[in-house]
Amino acid sequence: GAGVSQSPSNKVTEKGKDVELRCDPISGHTALYWYRQSLGQGLEFLIYFQGNSAPDKSGLPSDRFSAERTGGSVSTLTIQRTQQEDSAVYLCASRVGLSTDTQYFGPGTRLTVL
Amino acid sequence: DQQVKQNSPSLSVQEGRISILNCDYTNSMFDYFLWYKKYPAEGPTFLISISSIKDKNEDGRFTVFLNKSAKHLSLHIVPSQPGDSAVYFCAVNAGGTSYGKLTFGQGTILTVHP
Numbered sequence: 001g002a003g004v005s006q007s008p009s010n011k012v013t014e015k016g017k018d019v020e021l022r023c024d025p026i027s028g029h030t031a032l033y034w035y036r037q038s039l040g041q042g043l044e045f046l047i048y049f050q051g052n053s054a055p056d057k058s059g060l061p062s063d064r065f066s067a068e069r070t071g072g073s074v075s076t077l078t079i080q081r082t083q084q085e086d087s088a089v090y091l092c093a094s095r096v097g098l099s100t101d102t103q104y105f106g107p108g109t110r111l112t113v114l
Numbered sequence: 115d116q117q118v119k120q121n122s123p124s125l126s127v128q129e130g131r132i133s134i135l136n137c138d139y140t141n142s143m144f145d146y147f148l149w150y151k152k153y154p155a156e157g158p159t160f161l162i163s164i165s166s167i168k169d170k171n172e173d174g175r176f177t178v179f180l181n182k183s184a185k186h187l188s189l190h191i192v193p194s195q196p197g198d199s200a201v202y203f204c205a206v207n208a209g210g211t212s213y214g215k216l217t218f219g220q221g222t223i224l225t226v227h228p
Contacts, residue, residue: 031214033215035218040220041220042218042220042221043158043203043205043216044218045216048214056215091158093157102148102160103214103216105157106157107156107157108156108157
């Protein structure tokens with residue numbers, strides 16, 4: 001498909017385990033964002049990648065969260081030693097270049113930490 | 115400290131009537147405003163946007179109004195249709211070096227009754 005894809009769609013894990021969430025952006029989009037939506041909350045910015053520039057990590061809630069983007073395409077968000085408050089829907093978005101502000105979102109990964 | 119607020123968690127309207135969704139923001143430096151629509155189990159989809167140099171932008175049944183002095187944004191849907199039932203998020207872009215990082219409101223659940 002031509003849209004942003006994310007995997008897995010659902011992830012249930014035990015407290016203390018590490019998880020990896022994957023995002024495949026739209027081909028050719030140079031900007032990639034991660035957001036999360038906790039229950040009853042709006043979307044919260046986590047991290048932003050733009051081309052080969054250093055990522056903007058200002059939204060990461062703790063050092064247990066990290067993300068990388070390999071080859072300027074696929075991105076992986078890693079949460080180490082998961083906590084129950086990490087339970088949320090994690091959304092990835094991509095955008096083409098700097099000239100447009102429209103971000104195209106994937107369907108999200110619903111993470112549940114037991 | 116929420117920079118973007120959608121004070122109505124839900125709105126219910128009759129098919130054919132106008133839906134008005136509201137959003138308030140705190141920072142006068144924000145220069146680009148967007149509305150996203152979200153269906154269950156899907157990522158948000160871009161709906162309409164407006165730059166701070168304008169006070170109105172229209173796209174079919176959707177019109178966004180910006181009142182900079184009041185720091186208030188609204189989305190009008192006329193006429194409302196049952197398929198418009200979704201969660202609506204307003205989002206703002208601070209511009210400048212914020213790379214299109216969006217700050218979202220908490221969302222308003224719109225229900226359009228046939």
